[in-house]
Amino acid sequence: NFSSCGVILDNLTVLSDFAGTRFRPLSFEVPKPLFPVAGVPMLQHHIEACAKVPNMKEILLIGFYQPNEELNRFLANVQQDFKISVRYLQEYAALGTGGGIYHFRDQILSGGPEAFFIMNADVCSEFPLSEMLDFQKKHGDTHSFVILGTTANRKQSMNYGCIVENQQSNEVLHYVEKPSTFVSDIINCGIYLFTPEIFRHIGAVFQKNQQDMLLYHYEGEEQTNGWQRVEVIRLEQDIFTSLAGQGKLFVYKTDRFWSQIKSAGSAIYASRLYLNQYHKTHPERLARNEEGGVKIIGNVYIHPTANIDPSAVLGPNVSIGTGVTIGAGVRVRESIILHGATLQDHSCVLNSIVGWDSTIGRWARVEGTPSDPNPNDPYAKIDSETLFTDGKLTPSITILGCNVNIPSEVIILNSIVLPHKDLNRSFKNQIIL
Numbered sequence: 481n482f483s484s485c486g487v488i489l490d491n492l493t494v495l496s497d498f499a500g501t502r503f504r505p506l507s508f509e510v511p512k513p514l515f516p517v518a519g520v521p522m523l524q525h526h527i528e529a530c531a532k533v534p535n536m537k538e539i540l541l542i543g544f545y546q547p548n549e550e551l552n553r554f555l556a557n558v559q560q561d562f563k564i565s566v567r568y569l570q571e572y573a574a575l576g577t578g579g580g581i582y583h584f585r586d587q588i589l590s591g592g593p594e595a596f597f598i599m600n601a602d603v604c605s606e607f608p609l610s611e612m613l614d615f616q617k618k619h620g621d622t623h624s625f626v627i628l629g630t631t632a633n634r635k636q637s638m639n640y641g642c643i644v645e646n647q648q649s650n651e652v653l654h655y656v657e658k659p660s661t662f663v664s665d666i667i668n669c670g671i672y673l674f675t676p677e678i679f680r681h682i683g684a685v686f687q688k689n690q691q692d693m694l695l696y697h698y699e700g701e702e703q704t705n706g707w708q709r710v711e712v713i714r715l716e717q718d719i720f721t722s723l724a725g726q727g728k729l730f731v732y733k734t735d736r737f738w739s740q741i742k743s744a745g746s747a748i749y750a751s752r753l754y755l756n757q758y759h760k761t762h763p764e765r766l767a768r769n770e771e772g773g774v775k776i777i778g779n780v781y782i783h784p785t786a787n788i789d790p791s792a793v794l795g796p797n798v799s800i801g802t803g804v805t806i807g808a809g810v811r812v813r814e815s816i817i818l819h820g821a822t823l824q825d826h827s828c829v830l831n832s833i834v835g836w837d838s839t840i841g842r843w844a845r846v847e848g849t850p851s852d853p854n855p856n857d858p859y860a861k862i863d864s865e866t867l868f869t870d871g872k873l874t875p876s877i878t879i880l881g882c883n884v885n886i887p888s889e890v891i892i893l894n895s896i897v898l899p900h901k902d903l904n905r906s907f908k909n910q911i912i913l
């Protein structure tokens with residue numbers, strides 16, 4: 481009887497490759513999961529949601545990124561703010577979403593958790609974790625696993641893990657990762673509730689990989705990095721596909737906000753979703769119009785250390801980082817301005833990310849093209865845009881890497897500017913190396 485047994489949550493694992501290849505040039509400066517979304521590092525939203533779950537004891541971050549000062553500072557800050565242990569575990573190589581948690585299974589299980597959440601770092605969500613726990617109690621037995629699912633449109637569903645459910649029991653009957661033809665419009669959100677039992681299933685795949693390796697070895701086939709290959713296990717293809725239809729895997733569908741954060745463009749979209757959520761969760765983080773102050777339109781986050789001229793107009797969906805300086809008559813809309821940047825008088829920034837310590841000259845205009853989901857389709861998701869279509873740069877948000885200088889009175893449109901560049905003229909649809 482599950483309801484009589486108290487769920488003790490001990491661990492949360494956030495998976496991340498911390499590399500963020502589609503996030504360049506911004507991920508040169510900061511690992512993608514620490515990139516600020518709605519004013520705080522992307523992962524802080526996950527951590528905050530976990531810290532709210534009763535009996536949550538510990539949060540583990542798993543990645544293969546070399547820890548640095550910034551990560552250590554982040555860990556210290558969140559532990560202090562949320563009064564919960566948060567540790568980073570570094571993989572020796574990319575072990576895949578299942579291999580990473582299997583490698584660190586002793587650490588995950590060390591506090592004797594009855595259940596734990598696993599989350600992809602590159603998603604933004606309302607994280608209905610308590611609802612997932614309630615759902616688990618109502619469905620299946622104590623050992624059932626829960627995937628958070630949401631509805632996508634037919635075309636976009638194929639970019640995600642697709643789930644066919646039993647509509648009465650919500651059991652996952654079929655799971656196909658990024659199918660090439662339509663399977664289902666219910667997609668995997670990359671947020672799971674597992675019990676320690678999951679490691680038995682991952683262990684079985686690990687053992688099969690091991691046997692296969694030995695077999696190939698005896699047949700004389702060259703094995704480079706053999707062990708590593710044995711340990712690489714993908715939760716989706718290697719585990720969920722075979723668990724489907726076995727009465728163990730269930731889908732909890734949410735219609736609350738959810739999005740992937742793959743590209744810089746999707747970070748602006750995710751910021752918009754989180755800023756909107758702040759009305760409920762953190763109204764103190766939203767800037768307000770005050771007598772004689774800067775004009776705020778819609779949802780705007782301003783770090784208290786930013787220095788903003790009262791004649792500037794900001795919003796909607798703007799996040800201003802630490803120590804940013806904004807001059808007179810500046811207009812910013814749908815953009816993220818990272819710490820230390822300066823927007824000189826009368827400059828205009830639309831649909832852009834302005835990198836750390838960059839400067840935009842007077843009367844300059846930095847503008848991108850938003851890649852938002854179709855507003856007329858309730859199930860549309862943001863497209864993880866490819867950089868090029870038909871050999872041309874796809875019009876997208878403008879990104880200035882760190883320490884870029886834009887002169888006065890120029891226009892930078894739909895462009896990506898690599899760090900430490902001093903531009904001397906206008907650019908349109910270009911990657912400036």
Ligand SMILES: Nc1nc2c(ncn2[C@@H]2O[C@H](COP(=O)(O)OP(=O)(O)O[C@H]3O[C@H](CO)[C@@H](O)[C@H](O)[C@@H]3O)[C@@H](O)[C@H]2O)c(=O)[nH]1
Nearest residue numbers: 495496497542543574575576600601602640641668669670
């Ligand atoms: N630690 C670690 N993390 C990894 C590794 N490989 C991927 N990740 C992390 O695992 C998450 C999933 O990334 P991918 O494996 O690249 O999959 P995806 O294309 O993002 O698709 C996944 O997420 C979708 C939802 O956003 C799902 O729909 C889909 O089914 C799948 O789970 C990301 O946060 C990524 O950083 C690894 O070797 N080690």
